[in-house]
Amino acid sequence: MSLYFVRHGQTDWNQQGKLQGRSDIPLNAIGIQQAKDTSRLLKDVSIEKIFCSPLTRAMQTAAILQEVTKCDIVYDDRLKERCFGDLEGKKMNTITTYLWDFQALPCPHAEAMLAFFQRVQEFLKEITTDLRTHDYLIVAHGGVYLPVHEYFKGLQREQDLMKIVPKNCTLTKFDASLSILV
Incomplete structure (x- = not known):
């Protein structure tokens, strides 16, 4: 069976190029429409359960997708999302080289990259045994x-990780082969 992943829809901070992290920013009108568009891709998929981040932008996206998945x-x-501490609310283009550096010390009040990866992958270990018989959907964040990608497909931590972060409301399917559906 498969694990599907949807990054939340667009927020005003996404549109403005600001780093959100744990800041609880809601979807904007474009993000709501993106979620509706993505929900159509799930109409023929039998999702057993949606796992979701409790941040508003992810919850809003999941609620729209749930209208189709039931x-x-x-x-x-x-x-x-990873806590970026004092970097939250700053423009991404001024800080991106620092964001996903595994060797860098986290900025003040931020979550260390390794701790972040361990937290998410601990969750994945719990649900992957059920993937043999169920399709699940995760609605979360670009970070x-x-x-998730590393867990299922491997990841070279030296690469520019920002290049593989999906766009808002991209639907990705993880199974024997990685396929990006939107």
Whole structure:
């Protein structure tokens, strides 16, 4: 069976190029429409359960997707975006080289990269035994996609990780082969 991953829809901070992290920013009108568009891709997929970050932008996206999947949503703190501490709210283009550096010390009040990956992958270990018989959907964040991708497909931590972060409301399917559906 498969694990599907959807990054939340667009927020005003996404549109403005600001780093969100744990800042609880809601979807904007474009993000709501993106979620509706993505929900159409799930109409023929039998999702057993949606696992979702408890941040508003992910919860709003999951609620829209649930209208099509008709399954329960389970919220899990381990799917929250990485805490970027004092960098949250700053423009991404001024700080991106620092964001995903595994060797760098975290900026003040931020979550270390390795701790973030461990947190998300601990969650994945719990649910992957059920993937043999069920299809699940994770609705979370661009940063959360990185440890999910590493868990299923491997990841070279030296590469520019920002290049593999999916766009808002991209649907990715993890199974024997990685396929990006939107």
